[in-house]
Amino acid sequence: MMLLWRRSLAARFLMLVLLALALSQAITFLISWDERGQALHAAAKGEFVSRTSSLALLLDTTPPSLRPDILNVSGTAYTRFWTSDDGPSNPLAWQQEAFTQLAKPLPGIAGKYAAYMNGQASSAVDAADPSVPPRMLDLSGNGRPFSRPAKFLYMDAAPNGMGLSVRLNDSTWLNAAYAKAMPNAFWTTQSAISLALTALILSAIAIFGAQAIARPLRRLANAAELFGRGEAVPRLPESGPDDIRQTAEAFNRMQERLQRFVEDRTRMLAAISHDLRTPLTSLRLRAEFVQDHELQEKMLKTIEEIQTMTEAALAFAREDAAVEATRTVDLSALVGSLCDDLAELGQNVTVSDGPKVLYRCRPDSLRRAIRNLVENAVRYGEQAKVSLVSSADSLDIVVEDAGPGIPQGDMEQVFAPFFRLEQSRNRETGGVGLGLSIARAIARHHGGDIVLENRNEGLRALIRLPLIDMAKQLAPASMPETKPPTGLRSRNRPAIGTPALPRHN
Template identity: 55%
Template sequence: MIYWWRRSLAAQLIGFTLLALVVSQALTFMISWDERTKALHAAMKGEFFSRCASMTRLMESMPVPLREQALLASETSYSRFWLSKEEPIDANAWRGRAATELTRPIENFIDLGRKYGLRSNSVTERLSFSEVTTANASENWVTPPLVLWSLPRPAKFVYFDDHNGYGLTIKLNDGVWLNTAFYKNISDGWWDSKSLTSLAITALILSLIGIFIASRIARPLRRLAVSAEALGRGENLPPLPEEGPDDIKRTAEAFNKMQQRLHRFVDDRTRMLAAIGHDLRTPLTSLRLRAEFVKDADVQQKMLATIDELQGMTEAAISFARGESTTEETRAIELEALVGSICDDLADLGLPVEYIEGPKTTYRCRPDGLRRAVRNLAENAVRYGGHAKIYICHSSAAIDIIIEDNGPGIPEDMKEKVFVPFFRLETSRNRDTGGVGLGLSIARAVARQHGGDILLQPNNPGLKAIISLPQEGHVQASSRASRRKRRSPKLAEQES
């Protein structure tokens, strides 16, 4: 439950909506319940006194033998009538008699609520004799106010069962006392089955509306997240649809503009680098021609060596710029087969490369760029360590292509500098041993274009270069894993 609450926009929206519903219903109940209860009691009390006045007139206008039958015919599920010859003095005793009368079944009364399984109108099961006699035990008879009782007849009023019941005894013109008891409990009438059903239906409707709104919000956000992740891996994406509410529309427009600016920036940078490299060819050629006229052979040789180095760096820069500006489509490949073919190619050239095959992995990438990065790191491992071991490792966040060697490694303070273009740890000027210093720069650029990076870690002894690719590009993987080594003929000879 906590997982869905933290990760699901729909769950949070529904949760807050239902919380707002419950809080609003509770506040409404707290504000209106007291006034509602008072209004209901006032209405019932007014009706009670009106009915008592009518019964008083009726009793005084009809023969005495018919009074009992008239009282029985006038009783309701909430009221009872009886006559007494003596004046009721003890209020608690009268309350006990009222409880007995109210629980007495009414003749010819049909309780449809009980018949159809609904809420019963009878007070028989809800009225307790002990509660009636103790709830208002300290209250005695009172004279009703004139606004409620205007007949010129002596009358006494009393409450019972915590003011849910009313009692009135009236002295008729012949000295007989008419007793009237009324009871209706309204304190538990708020959270009944109807209220709960209404609340449940409202909550269900709000939940469905919340799911619809959350999906309308989350769908473009998910599309934006997928596009941003793909853009971070260097994929060429079509523009996002600029539709929906203004906030979502502006977000899609901003993303499309950002994507255009990034592509324009990369294109401008690569074109500028290619132009600079191309323009350097003319002065280098002019320097080479002038060096031919230098008479000192030693100085001439040094000048030509420097020019050759500059020429190599220029050609490497142009090649790097062309590789950057070339647009390669992203597609799904077998990553294990790609790395294995690189190792096979290097082994065919006689390089001591060992590949440990792992589980098959289908990955979305730009194969040529990734091939170039792996090949550069493998050649560096062979050049400086004499041997390269390559394998693929899976983790929860990344897929790592690991290249290990047993060479001298790289000092800790140099691990970032080696990625700077044209920087070389090898201090000689021999390009056959040290290159021009673009291999690691190209490899890191390729890894970052895929949304990953290159990490350099100690191998004890040697160096471990890791091309870390994000799991988002992983399409599928088979559970079959084998441990197979491919060795070059040169490596086989060394082991034998």
């Protein structure tokens, strides 16, 4: 339940609606329950007084010999009638007599109905406390229900107990006792069905409303995830309530502004590249006329270094633009073919075979990032061991070498453009210092990052890529595939896959 509350907006909205329903039902019950009890008691009292008054009129007009039969047939499951010579002068004694009468079974009734009729009043008497005296009220006089002497008694000792004594024309008293346990259970079958139907209807409405809210949010989250991974995202539909529509409009505006910013920067850098070629060509031509060969060689090397750094900087900026289309590839095959290419060039590269892994990426860019890490490992660590490791939420491309590692204080600095641990500025020993910068830019465009870790002997570099759904990334088990022997092996077979890309280190 708590997991649904944390992870599902629809479940949270539904739980809140059901909680509101339960609270409203409880408040309604607390407000109306006392009024209901009072209304039932008033109705029972009115019926009891009316029935006793009618019976008194009947007894006044019938011979005394018929009174016992009339009293017997007038009794109900929770009412008894009898006559006495005196009225209720002693209320406690009268109440005791009333309990005795209520406990007597009704005559002339047999079968299941008799058990029901005879058990109603007696069950109320069993729950009574005889020591509690009744409260007596005079009902005779002007403006009162009876013109003859009449006494009404509230028998608080029994559930909803009440009594009435009315003097007849022959000076005897008609006594009536009533005791009925009112149903006070709130959770009845009818109330359960009513609450269940109400909850079902409200749940359907809540689910519909929550889905209407959650669907645009999921669409926005998916679009933001794809956009963060550098993919082309179509405009979100700008429809629905104001809040949702304004959120979609804001996302679309943000996407357009970022794309426009990248395009403007790319155009600016392309213009700079075009403008720089002319003066560099002019300098190279002028250097050809220099008579001093040593000076001429130094000038040409400087011009070449400037041109190389300019092209590397432009390549780094173009990588930020991320114009390559995203598609699903076999990442194991991509890594393996890259290692084949480098092994054919004579580099000490080994790769650990693994299962086929499908991943949605920009393969040329990712291949470039992996190549930069592998070539750095070979240059500074003499060898590169490459493997593909998957976890619950990420897919790691691991490159390990046997070099001296990187000082802990420079772990972040090495990603800065043009930063080199090797200070000679010799391209043969250290490149121009953009390899890790480009690799990290590519990894981050895929929603991941690059992590560097020093080992006991060498450095471990990981391209950590996010896995949104592992089930969508792994190849189906039914797809035929040929697995090579497990373990490390040198890549000496013919190269497959995309051609090798220029390297920037």
